[in-house]
Structure formats: structure tokens, C-alpha cells
Amino acid sequence: MNRHLPALLIAVMLAAGALGFGLYHWLNPGSDPLPAEASGGTLAETMPEFSMPDPDGEERHSSEWDGDILVVNFWGTWCAPCREEVPLLIEMQENYGDQGLTVLGIALDQVEPVQRFADDFGINYPLLVGEQETLAVMESFGSGTVGMPHTFVVDRDGRIVNFHVGLIEEHEVEALLAPALRNEAGSDS
Template identity: 35%
Template sequence: MKPTVKVLLVAVAAGVLGAAAGLWFNGPGPLLRSELGQRALHEVLEASAPAPPAGVPVAERGGLVPSFSLPDLAGRNVSVPAAWSGRPVLVNLWASWCGPCIREMPELDRFATRQGATGVQVIGIALDEREAVLRFLESTPVGYPILLDTPGPGDAGVRLGNPSGVLPYTALIDARGRLVKEKIGPFEAGEVEAWLD
């Protein structure tokens, strides 16, 4: 490769990393909320993330989401996304200690309520301890299902295409079980519907 091409590639990579870091540390702006910005941020974070453990399947945009099971708050195992086969599923990964996660939950709950029994199914996956989740939900209840997982290199976020483990993280799975969209960071008021379009 010619030296000028190498310099150009390094400059472009540095620019993308700088823009992503600026967006990350200075709060979400219009670029970060755009599909292009989200894809760029995802690429940057994925490039620096550790490899998932051997045998942990990771969903890729456009591909089928490998099924996995997690307990709900009552301890019953639920298969994701198979439990909602035939419906689009919006999976939101969060934790009770994550400020941006907490701020977006009322918006996700409003969206879920408007979907009814046939629209997009919202589910939350808490990467947290059960007791902390139950305490949190006493003060901030939501009407959509909450599942539990332990944070780590093979958790549900990694399986859903978020190997960097950034929270909140949202994945949209279509009615056929394919990962069609990913969002790093919280939803602002009224943003869920726009994101789905």
C-alpha cells in the first residue's frame, strides 16, 4: 500500500474515532441519533471490544438472532426472541445503576403501552442483580417483561451484537427473528417511533 493511502486511512480512522469520542463524551447530538452515526459508533466500539468467549453466538445486523433463554423476575425461563415469534421485538438492555437507562425507561414504557397485543413487543433485559431490579421497579414500574442476566463477556448484550457492553443498548428484531437495527445510548422523548421508521 502506498504511504499516502496509509496516511489517508489513518487520518479517516482517527477522524471517526475522534467524532465518536466527542459524541460519546459530550452527549447525544443529531449525528449520534442518526442511523449513520449509530453505525459508525457501533463499528468503533466493536473494533475495540474483546472477542466473545468461544461458543457464544453473536447476532449480526441482517442475520437471525441465535435463540437464548433468560429468567424473568419470577424465575421462569424465557426464550429470546422465540417467545414472541411472529412479532417485532425491541430488546432494551439496562441496569438499575445506569442513569441514561433509567431516564429512558418511561419512554419505552409509553411506547410499549401504545403497541398493544399485536405491535412491537418491548422487553427489558437487566444486566443486574434480581434484588436491585425489583427495588428499582418498585419506584419506576414498567408494563413490559423484564428478564435478568449477569453482565459479562457472554451476556445477552453481546449475543445481540453489543460486544463492548455499553448501556443502554437496544436491538430491534423483526418478526422473522432477524436483527435489523441497533441503538447505543438512551432514547429521548418521542424518539422510539422515529427510530423504528
């Protein structure tokens, strides 16, 4: 049996889910991101602790980003909407990074294509990569969705404050980040 077959099957299932989600949004323009209850799972209230390798093979731990506003984006190089979304994530990192926001890309993929893609696109945010590891982290977030990409927003206190399935559009960025930024403004007193 081909050792890449399980990863290929997962990729095909996720791509089919992403295609279905994209078709839904194409047929229903202006629809809001899915609420937490619609994720297909029970979302965690706080960001789970996890460790995964980066593309260089260095083990990274979620606690490295404690105190940051996190945009945790699950994606893959094989996923067309994921690839389309990357320039916006790069821009989010550029525009909000000095405010303590970190985009964290977690790829359901293999190291080589992720590294090539990151180099080609000039990704300016940390990446983690794995296959079964990524699926386990997705599950620990409570994501029961098969759509890719999907994104969680985590505030500085580690609370998951927003969830979005599918391609993030530029006009959705402020609404996506608003709960974390609102918590930020409320804690400045």
C-alpha cells in the first residue's frame, strides 16, 4: 500500500468539503461566517496546548505565543482557497503584528510543499506542519468541519473568540478580529 495514500485520502476529503463550502458561499453571497455552533463540533473555549514541528523540523509549542492575539489558520498547499487566502494572512501579519497579533499557519500537508510554498509566497508568520498531528490539533480546537481553510481567533487570554470556515475575504478581516481587539480595548483600563 502506498504510504502517502492516507494523506491523499484526507486531502481529497478536505478539498471536497472546501469545494462544497465555496459553492455554498458562491450561491449565497454575503453570508456570514459559520457561528461556533455550526462548526460540526463543539469548539473549545480556550486554545488547547499542543506541540508540532515547523518546516525546519523544530518542535514548537503553543505556549510560545501566550499573550499574543492569534489567528490560527488551518490550511494546505493542495487547497485552492487556502492558497488564495495566504496573501491576506501575510497582510494581516504586517498590519497587526506590531499590535501583538500573530498569524499561525498550521498545514495539513508534508514539509517539502509547505516550505516551497512559504518561500515562493514570502510567508511572514510562523508555520507548523503535519498530517496526523494537524488533524489532532484541529480536533483539540473542537473543529468537526471538513472545510479548509478554517481559522480561529484567540485573544491574549487564550480564549477562542471567533471561528471562520472558508476563505477569509478582505472585507471580513475587521469583523473576524473585532472580538479579540474589543477584549484588548476593554483590558486597557
